[in-house]
Amino acid sequence: MEPSVERFQGRCAYCGLPPRPGEVLEQDHVVPLSRGGAHSEENILPACDTCNVRKSDRLIVEWRFGKRIARRHHKTTSPRLRSKTS
Numbered sequence: 001m002e003p004s005v006e007r008f009q010g011r012c013a014y015c016g017l018p019p020r021p022g023e024v025l026e027q028d029h030v031v032p033l034s035r036g037g038a039h040s041e042e043n044i045l046p047a048c049d050t051c052n053v054r055k056s057d058r059l060i061v062e063w064r065f066g067k068r069i070a071r072r073h074h075k076t077t078s079p080r081l082r083s084k085t086s
């Protein structure tokens with residue numbers, strides 16, 4: 001199992017639910033690669049199909065997700081990247 005999945009005990013980082021039978025958690029990029037995100041462990045969170053589809057390639061701050069993650073994201077987001085999204 002991937003380290004990032006283990007960090008969340010095999011649950012989706014967004015809704016906190018384990019995958020349904022037959023479903024596999026996707027490795028979701030917090031900052032999508034298409035938006036300049038890195039393919040690194042701290043930029044990857046486990047996401048279930050539902051959340052992955054819902055989030056698509058939006059940034060978490062553009063989505064409505066958890067404050068804890070949003071704050072962490074805020075800290076590591078460069079001004080260049082943020083202005084790009086507005």
Ligand SMILES: [Zn+2]
Nearest residue numbers: 012015048051
């Ligand atoms: Zn989910």
